[in-house]
Each structure stands twice: as C-alpha cells, then as structure tokens.
Amino acid sequence: MDKRSKIALYAIGVVIVLIMIAEITKPKALNWRDSYSASDKIPLGCYVVFNELESFSNQPVTTSTTNSFESLKTLADASKTTSVFINNFVSFDKQSSEALLKYVENGNTVFISTNYFYGILSDTLNIKVGTDANGLYKKPSLNSFTSPYLKKYEKRFTDVIENSYFIKIETINAVALGTIKIDKGDKTINDTIPDTNINYIKMPYGTKNGAFYIHTNPFAFSNYHMLNDKEDYAATVLSYLPKQPIIWDNYYKSGRKIITSPLRFVLQNQALKWAFYIALLTFVLFVIFKGKRTQRIIPVVEPLKNATLDFTKTIGDLYYQHGDFTNIIKNKIQYFLEQIRSKYYLNTNELSESFITKLAIKSSNKKEDTKALINFIVYLKSKSNHTENDLIQLNNLIEKFTKQTS
Template structure:
C-alpha cells in the first residue's frame, strides 16, 4: 500500500471515530411523553410529586401496581385511606368501578386528576369532563380556588397545558372547590370539585388539570398550587398512590410474565431449565448420530411390463400379445385354482366356473375364445380387445 492510500485510509478511520464520539456524546432529546408515573423524571412524570407526598401522611406511602378491582376487592377497611389517581385519562372497567364505589362508601377518599374520565363510577356521580377545542384549548389559563383566602396560591399555567373542565356535575351533592379562567377573565369553568359518597364520610375529589402535578410545573413555581389542591384531602387518611392507570406504566410484554410473577411457577421454570441444560451437557455426547434413511429399491416390474406391452401394441404384433395373454392366463388358472390346462373339456369348464365364482356360460365363452384364437396364426386388434375384456371380466370375480 502506497503512502497516499495509507493517508486516505487513516483519514476515513478518523472521521468514523469522530462521528461515533459525536453520536455518543450528543445530548439526548427531551422526552415530552405523557407518563404521570412515579418512577419517571421526565417533564410529564410524577417523580417529584410522589416523593413530596410523605409529609401528607404519618404512615408509609403505599403504591398500587394492580387494577382497582384486584387492589380494592379485599381492601382492609380498618384505617381510612385516600387513593390518588393522576393521568391524562382515567378509564376504569365495570368491576373496578364497583370496587371503587364500595371503597369510598366505606369512608375512604379518592383524588382524581385527569383530562378525561370514563367508567360506571363517573356515570354514578354524574361527572363529565371536556375540552374547549374552539376556545382556549392550549391557551394560558389561570387556576383559582373558590376560597378567597387561597388567592396567593393561584397560578397561571401559560404552557404545557390542556384546558379541560367539567361539563356535568351533580349540583345537589358536589361542592365546587376551584375554577380555571382565561387571561382576560372572560371565561370561567369549574375544574375542581368534591362529591361526597355514602354515609361514612367518603368522598371523591376530582380535578381536571393533571399537568399541574407533573415534574415540569412543580419545578416551575406551581408547587404551591398543587399542594393547595392536595390540602383538601383528609389529612388523617393513609395515602395509596396508583401506579397502574398510567400512560407511562411499564408493561412487561414477555410471554413468561405470568410464569415469572408466580413464585411456584417461577421456580418450576428455573428448575426445568437447569435440568434441560444438565441433560444436554451429559446426554448430548452419548447420543448416536442420526441414521440416514435409505430408500428401498423401487419395484419397476409393472412399469417395465407396461412399456413392453405398449411396444408390442405400437408395432401391431397382435398375435404375439394374444399368445402371451393366453399363456399368462392359463398360468394364473394353474397357480390359483390348481387345474390342469392341457385339455379344455366340459368337466374342466365346470370346475373352473365353480372355483372362480363365474357362471358356466361366461367361463365356456372365454375358453371357446381362447381355443379359437390358439387355432389361428394371424390375429386382429379387435380380437385382442375382445380377449382382454373377457379375461378382465372373468378375473374380477376372483376371490
């Protein structure tokens, strides 16, 4: 390799190395995915809120990674608890809705902050949330409280916002705790309510701005507003953080998810896998190699006979074919019925008819034709066809 080629090669290698370094060291793009997960530190995660909830309860903050039906169906009601549900939409199945209503009816509380809400429980509370797409859908809006003493904790959300509000509430039971309004204060909509449920002091606290509880807003001067909203919750209750109804929930898609989530099945799987590995190590070397399949020689007698017959037929040698068919047929009689074929007497015809299950008339007709053909030297195609048909008719009744 000459000097010029080496310089070109080294230059290309240096460029590739520089590109790799630039790719590895370049800053990662900011992830703006809606998550609301307690484990996510991205702007729209809830890592900050989750770790700031401890002052709200004297007991350890609990987390639920199951559906509401699984988590609440056998819930311990000895101590009142507040369940916190925060996501861009809350869609709860019928069984979960029933479990949630029973949970609140027993004196517990539920805090929900969402842009959309679906489920039987929402219909039971007569709650609907919508967005003003023709108005200030993503325009700056100010979230305020009904209590004027909390005016200092009101905040203007000028970005990362979707202005959702209540379009339906049960005015006979619900208490309005907060509103949102545009910058010109020309439009005001309800965005925070409390709805009691049951006779044991349980209640739903429903809020329509989940963005207010994300890392982005809590770290940008909106923490006082979020804290004020949460201050309406019963302070003596334990807190249960939902980590299941989340857009950013980590879902294991492996087919072994169910097996590995069950301790008994998990250890069975591991032991079976270990046993299989041991079997392969110790048994694999002792196993004989696969014996190749040797196909048996093909019997081509029928094809050969057919080819020879076609050859005779194409040359028009009908006499030779007739002679051979008669010879083979008489051999068939001797081998199958143990009869002598030297003389075609009436006794021979009767015995052959009985043993072959043919009528005496059909047997006599065939023997007469054979006798006639044997007496001739030259034969025609028509005689060959007639002989073949009678032999086939005679042998088809053979048992």
C-alpha cells in the same frame, strides 16, 4: 480470508464504532411524553410530587401496580386510606368502578386528577369533563379556588397545559372547590363557553364520610410545573384531602412501563444497555482478529489411484471367471521369471541345476524349496492344459518363495 473480505470487515467494524460513539455523545432529546409515573423524572412525570406526598400527609405512602379491583380487595375495611389517581385520562372498567364505589362507601377517599374522565364511574357519579377546543393553541388559564382565603395560592398556567373543566355535574351532592378562567382574548363567533368554569369538585358518597375529589388539571402535578413555581397550587389542591395513608396509583398511567421485547428491556436499563454495547463491540473485534489469524482451510487431496493394479485385478478376475487357468499360469510364470531377472540378474532361459543353486543363494531360500518351485514351473510349461489345482499349487509355491526373500 482474502484481502477484500478483510477490508469489508474492517469497514463494518469502523462504522459500528462510529455509530456507537455518535449515539453515546449526542445530547439526549427532552422527552415530553405524558407519563405521570412516580419513577419518571421527565417533564410530565410525577417523581417530585410522589416523593413529597409522605411529608405532606405525615402518613405512609404505598404504590399500587395493579388495577383497582385487585389492589383494593386486599384492604381491611377498618383502615381509612386515600387512593390517588393522576393521569391525562382515567377510565375504569366495571369491576374496578364497583370496587372504587364500595371503597369510598366504606369511608375512604379517592382523588382523581385528569383531563379526560369517562366510563362507568363517571356515569355513576353523573359528571362529565370537557376541554377548551377553540383555537389552535392552548390558551393561558388562571387556576383558582372558591375559598377566598386561598386566593394567594391561585396560579396562572401559560404553557404545558390543557384547559379542562366540568361540563356536567350532579349539583345536589357536588361541592365546587376550584375554578379555571381561560384567557380567550378575542372571542370567536361560535364560542358560547363561559370564561370561568369549575375544575375541582368534591363528591361525597355513602354514609361514612367517604368522598371523591375530582380535579381536571393533572399537569399541575407534573415535574415541569412542580419545579416552576406551581408547587403551592398543587399542595393546596391536595390539602383538601384527609390526613390518612395514601395509595399512589402507578397502574392507570400513560407512562406505565410495559416491556414488549427482551431487547427493549435491555436498552431501557442503563447497565444492561452498556453491557450489550460492550458485547457487540467485543464480537466485532473477535470477527476482525479471528478472520485475520485463522489459516485458510487446506483442501483434502485424494491420493492417485493405482490404475495398473486395478487393471491387473480386473483381468485376473476375468480369466478366473472364464476358467482359463492356462493363460493365468502362463502369465504368472512370466511375471515371476521377470522378477528374478530384474532382481537377481540371472538368465532364465535355462532352468538348470546351476540356475537353481544360484537362485537359492541370492534369494536366501532353501535349495530344496527353490528346486521344488523351479521343477514345478518346468512341469507346468510342458503341459498344454492346466487345472485350478495347478494354479493354486503354483501360487502357494511362489508366495512361499517371495516371503523368504522379503
């Protein structure tokens, strides 16, 4: 790894570390997302009210994480319970609406607190919820109860509020329990909405004392208002409900946890998020030190080819293919005698008996074998034409001689 690559790796590592430090040390922004989830401690979560429900009702509180059709079909008809739905909007499909109607018809209770209520259940109960849309800003409002004995529990909401109320009610069955009075200040010309409207009703349903309690201020049950002197109002709203086991809905929530990717799941879990950051930092350090300590790859150098040997082999094959045994034998004899001259320092002009004796001694060969080779060379040199057998016999004698000397 060259110097420029190392500098680039170090720079990337430093940037990643600085980003992680900045991410860890920066103050968390306050999350104002609509949630109403029992596990969320953000301002618009319902962590506080959910944990107070059991002490409020003196009955067990269970959580539903499926739609109403799935959660209610498993309940025994004999058990009387109250299902609580709190969200900024509530809308049930056909199956869930029919399940809730049957559930209340069997003597159970449904409490709904929402700004926007629509769908099949709303149409069946013949009610409609609207909001105050006059003006750019949300106006303060006084949330009260119709009972004069509960006047001390009314509360004025000045912020984090949407002023919703009923604009259509089935007056034959509905019982008004609470009202909202919007502080409009200077009225606009086209403003025909009354200052005071109903925002909490009871809708009896069936013949077994079942009822729907519908409230239009879910903000009252958020952590923000529960911890800012509005808990008495929320408790009074819930006090109308019968004292029986509560089923808290955690499915029809704007803040319902939906994991859309593995990375989102990891980053939403505090322990897994730190494990991911540590693994990322470890990987960066590994790349830096691995790049520093690893030796550059040594290129493979191919050995030089023996071109002389290839050339000799090619020439020999050429002679052999053309059947020119005489030239091959002549060259082979010349090459052999040259080796004798260079290795044993003997004169090869006269291949006499004295030469044979000296060659046998210096080459450590038997005199008979040496004599047979030299006599056959003399014989071949005397011939003008040679055969393949002559070449084979010469080659065998030379190989036998050279094996003994090696």
